[in-house]
Amino acid sequence: MQVIEKLKNYEIILGSASPRRKELLSEMGISFRVEVRSGEEIFPETLDINEVAGYLSREKSKLFEITGIGQNQLVITADTIVVVEDKILGKPCNTEEAKNILRLLSGKVHRVITGVTLLTRKKSHTFSVSTDVFFKQLSEKEIGYYVTHYQPMDKAGAYGIQEWIGHVAIEGINGSYFNVMGLPTHRLWEELSVF
């Protein structure tokens, strides 16, 4: 296929420590290695909320630009944010914060936006994809069960759609499921084919 053939010319680097992103990129049939460069996740306060994930993915790619990348390298960086009632929800710092985030999402629709930046020595391209997620009303027992038995801490919005809570509490989504997991695989495939 065009995309797979094209990517053979590059050494693909996934600039993300997320095990979900690693899994998703593998399932796309793409060969790559993971290399993470850490920076602070800061964005201008005046930035439109829909631009934040894309901006942060671009900031992550800049960490590669600074130290320099090889002639044939293609770096993929990404950032996922969860938005409810025009507020961005980050990763929780402790179980109580995780519970509060889940109480906020309960019985509501929220938006998950993943921004992705593709970077080579010659160019960079940023795009982002949004998915609406419909949560049922969660009981305190369900929230407690999830926070105790799973890992909400490393996740924006304090939940993983691929975990127990995604199975029993998400009524449906509108958009890409894999985007909610952390990478808009279909859109990434399309963008790679024209990059």
Added chain:
Amino acid sequence: MQVIEKLKNYEIILGSASPRRKELLSEMGISFRVEVRSGEEIFPETLDINEVAGYLSREKSKLFEITGIGQNQLVITADTIVVVEDKILGKPCNTEEAKNILRLLSGKVHRVITGVTLLTRKKSHTFSVSTDVFFKQLSEKEIGYYVTHYQPMDKAGAYGIQEWIGHVAIEGINGSYFNVMGLPTHRLWEELSVF
């Protein structure tokens, strides 16, 4: 939780050989064993297309009723169909048929309907859930790659949303992702809580 507590009173039997359904029911935190009884999948021609999956799940549960089920047993049976342009697509018999089905789904929206029947000695309850799936235009190379490298044969509609093709070719869905995989987990959780 209410559901988990309630289900402790039952021996849950999943009446399906599908590895996806087994995986999904496990991820819901439900303990069960698999027991399959085979019958023909036939439905009346006059049946409304939206009723077919529910009807077939009920037919599957009848195979358990006939031979009798234990006092504390709860049997879950399910059937998934793929509908495009008001035609039901079955499982392909060979690779050529698989390719033809994928050509038919290419660039279109189709509907995946999963019907589920809950059965105990005292009662039975059937429900079904529908999800819309948006496929991008597939190239012949992509169709060939998928059919060669994956297993379209055991799947209604000749594809698995959790496989490569689901990652690169599905633009989005409207509804439950797990329903497309073969079990509407959120609705099942709700139905079990009131069964």
